[in-house]
């Protein structure tokens with residue numbers, strides 16, 4: 001079975017009120033942790049690669065490892081480019097076997113964003129030389145840092161623009177800004193309140209914007225970036241084992257679950273995997289200072305990634321058990 005695009009995944013996710021997890025991958029252990037969890041939960045997957053990941057791991061290694069994941073798991077898996085910033089990068093990924101790309105023109109003017117996105121869509125949808133590749137566009141900008149993507153302040157998506165943008169570009173899905181943010185420090189302390197344990201509680205997502213967008217685009221898949229929840233158990237393990245991550249805070253999972261039950265069909269999760277990985281390695285070294293075999297500490301990192309991904313598939317995304325319906329079984 002080959003890699004698949006997001007088309008059938010999003011159709012089923014929209015109808016079934018769930019979302020597909022889009023997990024960022026950089027190395028073998030991260031891919032294995034995600035895929036092992038998805039196999040046990042029979043869940044579809046989007047494995048996504050940023051331009052930083054391509055530079056770190058080399059696109060051929062990443063593609064071959066994701067192809068191995070398909071072969072080993074038999075699951076419906078999409079290989080997606082996260083935050084493509086140019087036509088050339090998107091084209092290179094499409095030519096290299098990716099089944100979905102994001103073109104992020106959100107830092108450009110509205111008209112330039114449309115022109116760039118449309119150019120990528122025309123290439124991706126032309127099946128002369130490759131299978132149909134789905135394209136994700138973005139309107140509005142998220143605050144925070146993700147690899148090479150950085151914005152100090154975000155701006156919410158304007159619902160009055162979405163019909164025009166989707167119609168003129170032909171995109172298959174749209175990332176919108178409703179208050180999620182990239183990174184492990186999504187909000188400053190003054191943007192939040194604190195709960196009884198002193199943990200920061202971020203401002204709620206703008207569900208009014210999501211609802212307004214969905215009303216204008218019925219049946220159309222929406223994407224949320226910057227949607228890690230920054231699990232405090234991992235932050236505590238990191239801090240208790242020599243780390244220093246004060247006040248790391250993410251999006252409450254109940255809000256992500258609500259979004260997944262609405263028109264949101266893809267939820268991007270990256271920072272939570274990084275935290276799971278780091279917590280596993282820090283704890284391992286603290287408990288076993290004599291160890292030096294990478295399989296020992298990377299094995300713990302992989303086990304933590306599997307645990308957090310399984311939790312997301314079952315309790316947040318709602319896509320556990322959905323692999324077969326996407327494969328048409």
Ligand SMILES: [Zn+2]
Pocket residue numbers: 083146182225226268
């Ligand atoms: Zn993003």
